Structures are given as structure tokens and as C-alpha cells.
Amino acid sequence: MEMNKVIEVKNLVKVYGKRSAAFKALKNIDLDIYEGESVAIIGKSGSGKSTLMHLLALLDKPTSGTIKIEGVDSTKLRARKLNRLRNRSFGFVFQQFFMNPNDTVLENVMLPLKIAGTKRKARRELAKSALKTVGLEERIKFKANDLSGGQKQRVCIARALVNNPSIIFADEPTGNLDSATGDKVIKLLFNANKKGTTLIIVTHDEDLAKLCSRQVRVMDGKIVEDTGAKELKKATRAAAKAAKATKSTKDTKSSTKTAKKGAKA
Numbered sequence: 001m002e003m004n005k006v007i008e009v010k011n012l013v014k015v016y017g018k019r020s021a022a023f024k025a026l027k028n029i030d031l032d033i034y035e036g037e038s039v040a041i042i043g044k045s046g047s048g049k050s051t052l053m054h055l056l057a058l059l060d061k062p063t064s065g066t067i068k069i070e071g072v073d074s075t076k077l078r079a080r081k082l083n084r085l086r087n088r089s090f091g092f093v094f095q096q097f098f099m100n101p102n103d104t105v106l107e108n109v110m111l112p113l114k115i116a117g118t119k120r121k122a123r124r125e126l127a128k129s130a131l132k133t134v135g136l137e138e139r140i141k142f143k144a145n146d147l148s149g150g151q152k153q154r155v156c157i158a159r160a161l162v163n164n165p166s167i168i169f170a171d172e173p174t175g176n177l178d179s180a181t182g183d184k185v186i187k188l189l190f191n192a193n194k195k196g197t198t199l200i201i202v203t204h205d206e207d208l209a210k211l212c213s214r215q216v217r218v219m220d221g222k223i224v225e226d227t228g229a230k231e232l233k234k235a236t237r238a239a240a241k242a243a244k245a246t247k248s249t250k251d252t253k254s255s256t257k258t259a260k261k262g263a264k265a
């Protein structure tokens with residue numbers, strides 16, 4: 001199986017503040033994420049999860065180190081190209097909703113499509129259908145500000161899905177939701193994952209973390225545990241098995257030879 005690296009992080013460092021106020025929030029992080037994975041980033045409050053997520057999603061710049069997205073070194077990209085890459089390939093679901101509060105729900109969900117240059121009619125249809133998926137078709141004309149927390153969260157999910165992104169970044173996507181709505185949101189995210197979208201989720205919810213194919217634990221700005229890419233492990237195991245099989249056929253062949261030799265003698 002082909003394993004495409006969608007994110008390749010090397011020696012990532014993030015320092016907030018300057019001089020005596022400087023705080024190292026991420027310390028030399030290395031992390032590879034493969035296409036189609038679902039990765040849970042877990043760890044205590046203040047450990048650096050959101051910082052890592054913001055850097056991976058190219059919403060903030062690292063102090064040093066590199067982040068390659070589909071092989072492209074993002075740290076070398078200019079703002080325009082960076083924005084284009086982000087808009088085309090990423091979907092976001094974040095703790096702070098980042099919505100335009102005075103725009104309607106529909107306008108908020110249409111925004112990524114507008115940035116991507118989708119025609120107006122198509123953007124309306126796509127946005128409506130995404131809002132239907134999250135059960136908000138009745139609210140499309142509401143101002144985003146006039147929704148409940150959970151409804152806002154669902155608008156964000158619709159907005160994250162509408163572009164059919166290759167990677168979805170979700171920071172506590174179920175943090176503000178009742179369990180029924182939370183389950184719905186989780187289903188939506190994993191449905192996208194089944195269709196090939198890579199999922200990266202920061203969460204305190206152990207059940208949600210377990211649903212992911214991989215768990216990465218952050219502590220004091222470092223990765224202290226990583227269960228690894230499942231498919232990669234499978235591929236490595238298969239390769240080892242194949243190598244062993246080839247070797248044992250060779251062994252059998254040579255022992256047959258020896259046996260024959262023995263028979264002759």
C-alpha cells in the first residue's frame with residue numbers, strides 16, 4: 001500500500017514572547033502524518049496541543065523547524081501561496097469559532113468556497129447541503145452570532161467540510177456540545193475520514209481519542225508517546241514477512257540442494 005506523507009514536521013520549535021518573557025511552548029517536535037489517518041493529539045491543559053495544531057494548520061509561524069505539506073516546505077512559502085494552500089486543502093474546527101458574527105450562517109459556510117473561487121450558485125448549493133448535513137438547514141439565514149454554542153460549533157463543522165478538504169484540523173470539536181450533538185459531529189468527521197480526508201483532532205475526550213487510528217501525546221511541549229501510523233506499521237510488518245518468506249524459500253532451496261548432495265554421496 002502506498003503511504004503518502006501529508007504532513008512532515010522536523011525539529012519544530014515555538015517560542016512565545018521575547019527575552020525574559022520568552023516561553024518555549026514546543027520543543028523540537030518531529031511528526032509525520034500520512035494520508036487517511038485519524039490522529040488524536042492528547043495531553044494536559046497547557047501542554048502545547050493547540051500551539052502544535054495552529055502550526056500544522058499554517059495559522060501561525062514556527063520559531064524554527066520545518067513543516068512540509070504534501071512535500072512542500074510551508075516555511076518557504078509567501079503569504080499568498082500559503083493562504084491558497086490553506087484554503088484549498090484544509091478545513092478547521094476550532095475552540096474559538098473564528099466566524100464572522102454579523103454574517104449569516106450561510107455566508108459563513110460559503111466563505112471558504114468564495115476564497116477558493118467557486119461560482120456563486122454552486123457555493124450556495126454546496127453550503128446549503130453542508131448545513132443540512134449538520135442539521136442546521138432551518139438556520140441558514142440567522143446571524144452567526146444569534147446561535148447557541150453548539151449550533152456555532154456545527155456551523156464550523158459545515159464550513160470545514162464544505163471544501164472537501166484533504167485535511168481537517170479540529171481542536172476540541174465536541175468541547176461545547178451535549179453528547180448527542182457531539183456524537184453527530186464525530187460521525188460527520190469520521191465520515192469525511194472514510195472518504196479519505198485526513199483527520200487531526202485535539203481532544204480531552206478519551207472515547208474520541210480511541211476512535212482515532214493513532215494517538216499522539218504531548219507533554220511540556222514535547223511528544224512523549226505516539227502509537228504510530230497503523231497503515232505504516234502494517235506495511236512494515238508485511239514487508240518483514242515477505243523478506244522472511246523469501247529468505248526461507250532460499251533456505252529450503254539450499255537445504256534441498258544439500259539433501260540432494262547428500263543423496264549423491
Ligand SMILES: Nc1ncnc2c1ncn2[C@@H]1O[C@H](COP(=O)(O)OP(=O)(O)OP(=O)(O)O)[C@@H](O)[C@H]1O
Pocket residue numbers: 016017023025043044045046047048049050051052
Ligand atoms: N500567545 C501566547 N503567548 C504566550 N504564551 C502562550 C500563548 N499561547 C499559548 N501560550 C502558552 O503555551 C503553552 C501551550 O499552550 P496551548 O494553547 O498550546 O495549550 P493546550 O495544550 O492547547 O491547552 P488546553 O488543553 O488548555 O487547550 C501554555 O503554557 C500557554 O500559556
Ligand SMILES: [Mg+2]
Pocket residue numbers: 049050051171
Ligand atoms: Mg488548546
